[in-house]
Amino acid sequence: MxxxxxxxxxxxxxxxxxxxxxxxxxxxxxxxxxxxxxxxxxxxxxxxxxxxPDKQSLLFDLMQTHMQELLEARAEAFEEGSAMARLEAFTRFHIRFHSQRPEEVFIAYMELRNLTPENFARIEGLRRRYEDELEAILQAGVGEGLFAVSDTKIATLAVIAMLTGVNTWYREGGRLSLDEVERIYWDMVRKSVSA
Amino acid sequence: MxxxxxxxxxxxxxxxxxxxxxxxxxxxxxxxxxxxxxxxxxxxxxxxxxxxPDKQSLLFDLMQTHMQELLEARAEAFEEGSAMARLEAFTRFHIRFHSQRPEEVFIAYMELRNLTPENFARIEGLRRRYEDELEAILQAGVGEGLFAVSDTKIATLAVIAMLTGVNTWYREGGRLSLDEVERIYWDMVRKSVSA
DNA sequence: GTCTATATGAAGATAGAC
DNA sequence: GTCTATCTTCATATAGAC
CATH class of the missing domain: 1.10.10.60 (Homeodomain-like)
Structure with a gap:
């Protein structure tokens, strides 16, 4: 001191x-x-x-940190098991992680166009890695005969869009608990890709 | 002249x-x-x-015109029939309309926070009317025993988020035709709410 | 590490001539 | 209806004192 x-x-x-x-x-x-x-x-x-060094770096740091934390938290929450179990784990993880960081999530999506091309490419690379994890689950599920999905890439984007949409309306202390939200969305996700 | x-x-x-x-x-x-x-x-x-009169009015005009055109086009595309048929019509309409107006859609979603509180309330009112049309379909389907949806309001938001997500990746002349995109998403939407 | 002061430029909006 | 010129405010970023 x-x-x-x-x-x-x-x-x-x-x-x-x-x-x-x-x-x-x-x-x-x-x-x-x-x-x-x-x-x-x-x-x-x-x-x-x-x-x-400047305002742009400040934005990039926030977005990069967010994406790295997302990937790290996802790695920690990784689960073994059937494609069905892994899809449920992914769904619940995505909702929980994103609902806890509404500001980071909002920025990471809305401010992409304010990144320099180099910074944009780096953030997109991280996002792509996250999407690939879900796509791998869907592909595995199709292989196991559990899922009926004609285009796993599109299904990946569709599921992520649906799940991230939670952030547009969910507020802590609202009508539904996070557990209930997870259950409702898992029900829809499961059915949407099921055979 | x-x-x-x-x-x-x-x-x-x-x-x-x-x-x-x-x-x-x-x-x-x-x-x-x-x-x-x-x-x-x-x-x-x-x-x-x-x-x-100013920059703000320019933004509001663009957003209001877009939302009004959305509601008018939706009214024209309205279809009678079972909740299933109406849900398919809504799904295909939403994808087609939004994919044809990527700039308007992007602005209507991303620039909400740049509206004055009064203008924001007016745009949100129009958006709410559109969402209510889908919710009515889901409620009818639950009544008919076709759909199994525990919370029609949440399901409405989930479906719309999934469908609007098309705009983040769809480009005319890309790998998939709009017809194929409609078919893939309708398949997922149908399953996600089905009993 | 933070301050004050400042360089330099650009923003929204308006006035008045044509 | 459009122009030029301008008012006023604010922006990012830097320099140099403490």
Missing amino acids: ARTTGSHSDITGPRVRAAALSLFAQHGFAAVSMRQIAKDVGVQAGALYNYT | ARTTGSHSDITGPRVRAAALSLFAQHGFAAVSMRQIAKDVGVQAGALYNYT
């Missing part, structure tokens, strides 16, 4: 990202100024540049 | 909306300047204010 002014690198950095996350989600990347972020953090705008 | 300068109200107006539509869809409302729109149209920025 010592300095009471300056030297807040370890806490200011995360606070900058948290403020940017919240503001980008609420107003959109292009509509948020560095001054607004600084005000939320409680510093002057110039100080932000100790934590990010 | 007469004046070669001035007096282009009837063609410049639509051109302003067309340019705004395309630019908003590509870069986002907040990232597009009135000067960019004017440049696309081929006039100076000040001239735009003959066609819209």
